[in-house]
Amino acid sequence: MKIINVGILGLGTIGSGVVKVLQGHQALLDRRVGARLRIRRIAEVGTPRIEVDPKLLTRDAREVIDDPQIDIVVELIGGTTVAKTLCLEAVNKGKHLVTANKALLAEQGLEIYQAAATKRVDLGFEASVCGAIPIIRSVREGLVANQVRSIMGIVNGTTNYILTKMTESGQAFATVLAEAQAKGYAEADPTLDVGGFDAAHKLQILGSLAYGSYIRYSDIHIEGIQKVEAVDIEFARELGCRIKLLAIAKEEQGELEVRVHPTMIPDSHLLASVGGVYNAVHIRGDSAGSLMFSGRGAGQMPTASSVVADIVEIAHNIIFHRPSRASLLPTTLMADEGIRIRPIERIRGRYYLRIMAVDKPGVLSKVSGVLGEYNISIASMIQKGRAEQAAVPIVMLTHEANEGDVQKALKRINHLEVVAQDVVLFRMEGIED
Numbered sequence: 001m002k003i004i005n006v007g008i009l010g011l012g013t014i015g016s017g018v019v020k021v022l023q024g025h026q027a028l029l030d031r032r033v034g035a036r037l038r039i040r041r042i043a044e045v046g047t048p049r050i051e052v053d054p055k056l057l058t059r060d061a062r063e064v065i066d067d068p069q070i071d072i073v074v075e076l077i078g079g080t081t082v083a084k085t086l087c088l089e090a091v092n093k094g095k096h097l098v099t100a101n102k103a104l105l106a107e108q109g110l111e112i113y114q115a116a117a118t119k120r121v122d123l124g125f126e127a128s129v130c131g132a133i134p135i136i137r138s139v140r141e142g143l144v145a146n147q148v149r150s151i152m153g154i155v156n157g158t159t160n161y162i163l164t165k166m167t168e169s170g171q172a173f174a175t176v177l178a179e180a181q182a183k184g185y186a187e188a189d190p191t192l193d194v195g196g197f198d199a200a201h202k203l204q205i206l207g208s209l210a211y212g213s214y215i216r217y218s219d220i221h222i223e224g225i226q227k228v229e230a231v232d233i234e235f236a237r238e239l240g241c242r243i244k245l246l247a248i249a250k251e252e253q254g255e256l257e258v259r260v261h262p263t264m265i266p267d268s269h270l271l272a273s274v275g276g277v278y279n280a281v282h283i284r285g286d287s288a289g290s291l292m293f294s295g296r297g298a299g300q301m302p303t304a305s306s307v308v309a310d311i312v313e314i315a316h317n318i319i320f321h322r323p324s325r326a327s328l329l330p331t332t333l334m335a336d337e338g339i340r341i342r343p344i345e346r347i348r349g350r351y352y353l354r355i356m357a358v359d360k361p362g363v364l365s366k367v368s369g370v371l372g373e374y375n376i377s378i379a380s381m382i383q384k385g386r387a388e389q390a391a392v393p394i395v396m397l398t399h400e401a402n403e404g405d406v407q408k409a410l411k412r413i414n415h416l417e418v419v420a421q422d423v424v425l426f427r428m429e430g431i432e433d
Contacts, residue, residue: 002035004315007064007095009086010077011044011052014100014127017304018074019050022311029308033315040070065090072314074307075099084108091115091123096318098310100127100303106201110214110333117326122317124310129202130155130279132302133295134309139283140209140328146285148210151249152429155202157277157298158186158193159225159245163262164275167233167242173226185277195224196245196260203247206281207258208330211251213337215258215330221344223261232354232424235382235395236264239352242272243426255342256334262426264352269430345404350379350431353398354424355413356391363418364394370412371398374405391420397428 006022008015022029022039030036042052043061058064065073065086073090075097077083083104090097092115099105105112105128116123126136130153139148154160158180165176177194180186192198200220208215225245236243246263249256265272270292274280279297284290296302316322334341357363368378382395398406410423 001030002319004033004035004037004072004318005040005067005070006037006072006074006311007041007043007067007070008039008074008076009043009061009064010075011042011046011048011050012076012078013049013300014303014307015042015044015074015076016048016050017300018076018307019052021301021304021308029312033312033319035315035319037311037315041067061086062089065093065095070095071318072096072098072311074311075101076307078103080104080107084112087112088115091119091121094119094121096122096124096314098124098127098307098314100125100307102128102198102201102205106204107217109205109208110331113214113329113331116324117329117331120324120326122314122324123329124314125205126310127303127306129205130281130293131295131297131299132305133279133281133293133297134306135206135281135293136209138291138293139206143210143283143285143288143291146287147251148249149251149284149286151203151206151210151247151281151283152271153199153203153206153247153279153281154244154271154274155247155279155281155297156193156196156199156245157279158190159196159199160274160279161185161277162194163225163228163233163243163245166228166230167237170230170234172230173228194226196222197224199245199247200260203249203258203260206247207249207256209328210249210283211256211334211339213330213332213334213339215256215334215341219258219334219341221259221261225262227424228262229424231393232352232426235354235393236352238382239264239397240267241265241428241431242267244271244274246271246429248429251339252342254338255340257342257347259344259347264426264428265430345407347403348400349403350400350428351398351406352426352428353396353410355394355396356420357394358418358420359390359392360418366416366418367394367396367413370409370416371396374401374409376401376406376409
């Protein structure tokens with residue numbers, strides 16, 4: 001039986017999980033592959049977290065890359081500097097590559113995609129988005145016959161856990177974040193997650209695959225959940241909605257919107273019921289219609305499952321002499337394909353506005369007057385409480401409007417003497433005008 005040799009770079013949380021799967025399911029995998037999958041070398045500079053044969057270990061990653069018997073290199077060290085160098089070296093030596101490194105692919109992946117296409121080697125990165133959910137394979141192969149109209153996803157478990165707990169308990173963001181950190185759902189420095197950057201990395205990868213060319217990470221509009229308040233979650237509940245951090249890509253008239261931000265969606269939307277640390281992606285294709293993928297989006301074993309799935313697929317390609325499929329990789333820039341990124345100022349949608357205004361006559365007419373000047377019409381309104389000469393919340397839902405006009409209007413409203421603090425805005429999706 002043919003032997004497929006695997007070299008692993010990094011034996012941290014995910015690397016340890018990959019070793020557990022490859023060793024624990026060895027007989028099963030060999031039978032399914034039709035060859036023997038063997039770990040030949042593991043590069044790790046620290047102390048291994050699991051027991052492995054010391055003969056497999058090296059502190060020098062290039063011993064893995066330079067080994068002529070290794071067929072597949074698995075990069076699991078993370079980061080965007082050393083990892084990029086090692087990935088490119090592996091590809092340029094003709095090694096097939098598997099990586100879970102979403103930041104690397106999102107920020108500097110174009111060079112790696114192009115190198116893999118040039119060298120005609122396979123590149124697997126299923127584990128870079130949504131853990132065990134086979135979303136990469138579904139987008140680039142299962143939906144290949146579709147023009148993807150939109151992608152909306154809950155792709156970060158930390159923020160989904162925080163927003164779910166805030167919704168269920170009514171607690172403030174800071175309180176729930178501290179709880180998430182205590183339970184290990186959030187990092188000591190949670191900025192990458194709560195700031196929306198991790199979700200944007202995943203959106204960049206999914207969007208580039210779905211629309212066939214590379215999106216610059218810098219073109220994605222990113223907002224985090226740090227400013228979400230319990231009062232807005234409660235208003236959302238009253239309106240029959242939930243607030244979720246969504247990664248959104250929409251194609252329309254040759255332009256593509258790519259944005260990450262807290263979003264208000266109706267309770268009836270498929271994504272609204274996805275709670276806790278779970279991930280979900282809703283995709284709409286012109287032929288397939290609406291599709292929903294959900295499951296565990298992070299964690300050692302779910303992510304390891306996807307890494308090993310890529311290893312197995314590449315092993316099949318080696319055994320059956322299938323050529324690499326460079327056409328499935330986004331090797332050109334979006335602009336080169338004639339698709340423009342639509343700036344956030346030019347998107348159109350519905351908006352939730354919370355205005356803390358002094359409770360006295362004429363306030364509503366002043367606010368609505370400014371909105372009217374910018375062609376923003378009010379669909380509905382909620383006003384809570386009475387507190388003479390004190391600020392009370394006024395919630396307005398708009399009809400569809402232009403983002404740029406909304407932002408200009410809010411700048412004016414924020415300077416009205418009857419408004420006590422800056423207006424809170426949430427974009428709305430899945431709500432008919």
